[in-house]
Amino acid sequence: MVSKCVYLSGIAALTKENLELLGITLIINATYEWPDVHTKMCINIRVPVANSEGDDISVYFDDVSYIINENMRNGGNTVVHSVFGKSRSTTLVLAYLVKYERIALKNAFISVKNIRETARPNVGFWDQLIKYEIKIRGVASVxxxxxxxxxxxxxxxxxxxxxxxxxxxxxxxxxxxxxxxxxx
Structure with a gap:
């Protein structure tokens, strides 16, 4: 668990048993290539982005963060996943933590990295996260x-x-x- 009601994973963890055990009600699929996981209790949102330094994932920061926050406010749990849970999904979770948990990007990353050692946004996503932190907090911590x-x-x-x-x-x-x- 990265935050109160937010989980970060790769596709391997998206089993019916895990989703039920964690009470997942929202799945954010941060891939263009992997199919959505359909369950009776989950809403699926797709963020069709490649793990490429040139892809603009920042266009999804506000919407995805808002959806995660609303799901939490309604008592739901969210899992954000990409193929390996390293770059795309980590980037979206960091944007959420900066905007709604009001955590400095540096501290958000350290927290996520302590929970998920493989967390590692690509360089282009770091650039976008830094700009987003400046937009939200007025200063860059990274x-x-x-x-x-x-x-x-x-x-x-x-x-x-x-x-x-x-x-x-x-x-x-x-x-x-x-x-x-x-x-x-």
Whole structure:
């Protein structure tokens, strides 16, 4: 559980038993590729977005946050999911926490990360979350850092520097692998 009545997951956790056990009344499907899970007790909302740095997930922040909040006010529990529960669903939950729980983005992420270790919005979603926090709170609690590697800019949030330094190292390796000359 991320908040009073909000859960974050990947698709593997969306079993009928789990949904019933948690009293889920609203499922937010943050994918374009995965079908909705239909149950008698749940309303399904789809957020058709790809896990791509260029996709604009921010157009859904206000509506999804409002729907989660209304569901909670009506006594319901919400699960927000993407395929793995790492980027898209985490991003939407963070937007909700910033807007309705009035938590700084940095603290919201730390809280979510402590509950769901795999939580990791992509860089483009971080940019959108930071802009959203400025819109809602008037200040950014997270900033993006840039590191130059082999002529490429690697960007990552200033949160958990060790974690993101490791992610940066992974990205550096991917870049190197993609630009290495192929041997015959």
């Amino acid at each position: 900033k993006m850092l840039t590191k130059k590697v082999d002529g490429f800019d690697i960007r990552y949030p200033d949160l958990y520097p060790d974690t993101y330094e490791a992610l940066s190292a992974e990205r550096e390796a991917q870049i190197r692998d993609n630009i290495k000359p192929k041997s015959n």
